[in-house]
Amino acid sequence: MSLADSDRELVVEELGREPTPAEAALFENLWSEHCAYRSSRPLLSAFESEGEQVVIGPGDDAAVVALPEDGTDENHSSTYITLGIESHNHPSYVDPFDGAATGVGGIVRDTLSMGAYPIALADSLYFGDFDAEHSRYLLEGVVEGISHYGNCIGVPTVAGSVDFHDGYEGNPLVNVACVGLTDDERLVTAEAQEPGNKLVLVGNGTGRDGLGGASFASEDLAEDAETEDRPAVQVGDPYAEKLLIEANEQLIEEQLVESARDLGAAGLGGASSELVAKGGLGAHIELERVHQREPNMNALEILLAESQERMCYEVAPDNVERVREIAQRFDLGCSVIGEVTDGNYTCTFDNGSGDSETVVDVDAHFLGEGAPMNDLPAEEPSQPDTDLPRTDLEAAFEAVVSSPNTASKRWVYRQYDHEVGVRTSVGPGDDAAIVAVREAECGLAISSGAAPNWTETAPYVGAQAVALENATNVAAKGATPLAAVDCLNGGNPEKPDVYGGFTGIVDGLADMCETLSTPVVGGNVSLYNDSAAGPIPPTPTLALVGTKAGYDAPALSVDADGDSELLLVGDHGLEREDARLGGSEYLRQFDGSDRFPALPDDPASVVDTLAAVADDESTRAVHDVSHGGLAVALAEMVTDEAGLEVSIPVDGGVDPAHVLFHEQPGRALIQTTDPDDVREAFDGVAPVVSLGAPTDDGTLEIDIGETTLETDADAIRTLRSTIESELE
């Protein structure tokens, strides 16, 4: 890949000369889709990113959001969280272990550069069919990579999602979100402050790894990508990252950093030019000063290598010595590579001959922002026909509950240290995680995920549903949405149908987040997720955080309290006797199609009411109803100690399968000792149906129409252990 002709013409016009090889390579990388969002930026204005709680919105390394006082008050505290999300899709296909590991490293450094300490990770992973050997190979490698890196750096992985869909066969997705903790005094941005300040590079030595990663991420994956593109994948060193986290912490505590940017896509050239461009400034960098790991590197390699675990700091001249001491204490390399200027972004290189040659001399703003946007044709996705399979209810129950998509993900999250940091009050395997932010006496609920079946069926409504589903997850733990970041994954945008689907997920996600008053404060776009097998389903991963007072939450499982009732709230399919199965795991299992279900009329009130009810003292358990529908939610609530006896009211003409397996989001099951109170709370907000009561014997009995399904906790555990039993 090289700089496109039309881009080269623009560059020549701006510079008044041909670009040098280093400049051409810089433009090629920084103007790539991966860095410049040329095909997606025109769409991203759909997102509402502002709100009183938003301190720094999109455009920096990570977003910064103020936590409410005591988790609930209207007033915002001076304790901030950072939110960031990143994709590492192509590298994870080529080299799953290192590709996923370095994805974690990158998003953690984005957190560091805001003056924050990383406190939680969430990973949303998407693979081809679980039955395919290659998918399992990728799953094992990716999970091991995340585990290796995240565990070693001591940041708990508390939430996430794993989905399997044949559309990811040649192009898995690895989306990693990080939450950091900072406050008004520690906050640092990636905006260069003052000409004359020094630029200091701290971290690993620079080698030839990951050259051209940004432009690699902006191409379709070829069939031979696994062997051809391996040099474009970086290798991570979590030990160095951990040292960098602690060194950064000390630099921040001693207030030695004026601005910071981590080195990610397009390496030093990307980080340093973006840093000064954001401040409306320039820089002079002497490339030979960069500490290197390999001999005889040329200017272009030093400028663009994507060696991991490196940070670029703007430091006042008087503080440079202290920064050097701290780096040395943590065994990290440190070099003063140049300074901030008010001129162009220039790089010189002396290859040892004593002659210094100017290899880059461009306007930083033009380099960062000058890429022309693409105006691409989009084709409206079509509505699926209705073609419904006939099934045996018991067989359907077993197939859906044991599907890898709805089955237990314990095999995955058991490999992640989800408790280091002693903040995890609710860990993975629940609707949402809860992390204790004692600094603001605030429980932070975290949910992350998308739903390929939903957005494949209906990109716009499916993406709305993804947003509502994540919000319902945090509400089930008693938290109210605070903010979100998104990772928008799509195929080749130059194909109108692909771009049409992508446009749909962007608008759907944006509209629902706005409806839920949840600002989307940052994100990441990954396009060209195509392989020989075709494009991926458009995949809008949303990592959403909510807040609550305290760190406790109702359990997901029922208890055997005989004086309680089980209520289903928000099920419009049941209410209207029109439960659409589109996007469901059921149709995926039995090959059918249908429209996606209608969403609640007032989703914001559903979420707010659910959050309030969840924290009521008469509430014994709450579980979000989504993937796999009511059947899966009921199955997940049963334990050896407590079962459920449930009767679902359906009319004669309604197929029970629709009621059990439709996946309309914005629903929850609530076990309560005060059902009237719950009915009153949801009056005018969402329908409430009493389904039955808990038992003390671990059995699940579902009466629906003419059929009775009977099973127990042990059998359900076996059904849900699909992933574990296949991979152990």
Next chain:
Amino acid sequence: MGIVTVSIVRFGGSNCDRDAERALDHLGIDAEIVWHEDGLPAETSGIVLPGGFSYGDYLRAGAMAARSPILNEVREAAIEGTPVLGVCNGAQIGCESGLTEGAFTTNESARFQCEHVSLRVERADTPWTAAYDEGEVIQVPIAHGEGRYEIDDDRLETLEAEDRVLFRYCDEDGETSPEANPNGSKHDVAGVLGDRETVAVLMPHPERATLPDIGPTDGQGILRGFETA
């Protein structure tokens, strides 16, 4: 019992040092994190070797840290009776440095495992277990990839004869079994004593089962060993 100041030794790659500090602080036990190159402060009256991945575990878990100069100070302090508790990576360092016998090596599953397990208290007459009854079952989480206790048969026999196994993995009823043993540890050993009962190492994380605001607190008694030792 005088005023206790526990030094939590931080190596590059330690990651449970702050957690240990927070947990001890919650119990009212004075603790501070000490950078390994700075050596032990004079007032040290207890030592935690915390969990994490010292030196990235690149050679072998705990092997590099065990050979760092501060471990000489830790060994001397241990001989003089200063209580020493090694947790997870700290337990690996303890074994690598000879503070305790045996070794913690790759889990039977060959994977990292983060989960809650049950431990049986094998003896209650040590500082670390004085808060429990002998045979009591406590819930403490594990998070390790290399926690399988390994030791040759003769030395294990001696260890058991000397009653130096402190904790064993078990089920909720206190029964040991292959199913209740999460990592394949020999004789279900989760934690052992050194030459003195003031020196102990264990793979499970008591500091993760101490703070009541996030969950169960069965691990508190182990950390209280610094008060009773």
